[in-house]
Amino acid sequence: MRPRAVQTRVPAPVLVREAAPADIPAMAQLHVQNLPVGLFPRLGHHFVACWHRAYLDSPHALALVVDGPGQEGEQGIAGFLIGALDREAYRHELLTRYRTRLIVRAAGALVLRPRVLASFLRTRLRPYLRGLRAPRHTPSVPPGAVGTAAVAELTAVAVAPALRRTGSGRVLTNEFIDRCARADVRRIELVTDVGSAGSVEFYRRTGWTALRRIHTRDGRTVQRFVRWTDAPEES
Numbered sequence: 001m002r003p004r005a006v007q008t009r010v011p012a013p014v015l016v017r018e019a020a021p022a023d024i025p026a027m028a029q030l031h032v033q034n035l036p037v038g039l040f041p042r043l044g045h046h047f048v049a050c051w052h053r054a055y056l057d058s059p060h061a062l063a064l065v066v067d068g069p070g071q072e073g074e075q076g077i078a079g080f081l082i083g084a085l086d087r088e089a090y091r092h093e094l095l096t097r098y099r100t101r102l103i104v105r106a107a108g109a110l111v112l113r114p115r116v117l118a119s120f121l122r123t124r125l126r127p128y129l130r131g132l133r134a135p136r137h138t139p140s141v142p143p144g145a146v147g148t149a150a151v152a153e154l155t156a157v158a159v160a161p162a163l164r165r166t167g168s169g170r171v172l173t174n175e176f177i178d179r180c181a182r183a184d185v186r187r188i189e190l191v192t193d194v195g196s197a198g199s200v201e202f203y204r205r206t207g208w209t210a211l212r213r214i215h216t217r218d219g220r221t222v223q224r225f226v227r228w229t230d231a232p233e234e235s
């Protein structure tokens, strides 16, 4: 009897790369559909695309993607990550270089979304007005460099539902941690919504340390995590 051919499915390696401008619409779509928490995703794809663009352009931030099948079979992305290598320097840049275009986009989006506008006026107007004032002092960090005690921030990571549990989230976050280490940043922080699909478990199991839980202005509970770039990943 001839032996039957045994088919073994070897998962394809997950390849991560820096995002290009052409990836932004797909990144924005993944973000709005899979991470609809907080104000920014509720402002819609156009606003989120404008916000993601800042991560691609800024020397203090990073946008990563893993390729995957897109809608209708064409090349798309399976997941993305956005984060700041130096949170304070990036925030300063947002409030100077990107402030006007983000405010214009946000205002346009809020006019079209009366419920989001009402919630914004109730919970965020005052803190945002305070925060949006241009910083009085320019940080001494030159573009592309990070301060000695810089803290990085992993802002968002999301993987398409059909492609979860195949290692994309781990590869994206590991690449971000490597980039932070190469930029001499030791501490990375993030917050994640405790209601978001598996995210707390994901960070716990990939070597992040849980800090306090916080209740947000709009009634959500978020979990803070920290990670040191010289700490080994756990499993």
Ligand SMILES: CC(C)(COP(=O)(O)OP(=O)(O)OC[C@H]1O[C@@H](n2cnc3c(N)ncnc32)[C@H](O)[C@@H]1OP(=O)(O)O)[C@@H](O)C(=O)NCCC(=O)NCCS
Residues within 6 Å of the ligand: 034, 035, 155, 156, 157, 158, 159, 160, 163, 164, 165, 166, 167, 168, 169, 170, 171, 191, 192, 193, 196, 197, 198, 199, 201, 202, 203, 205, 206, 235
């Ligand atoms: C969180 C998220 C990015 C993880 O992406 P992923 O590609 O599925 O993660 P990985 O396959 O790399 O998982 C790595 C490990 O994390 C753990 N993990 C991931 N998802 C998990 C879940 N839902 N439940 C329990 N553990 C989980 C597992 O230990 C996993 O390893 P294993 O599959 O070998 O057991 C993805 O679930 C997602 O996009 N969620 C919605 C958006 C979100 O909440 N993002 C995080 C907030 S910023």
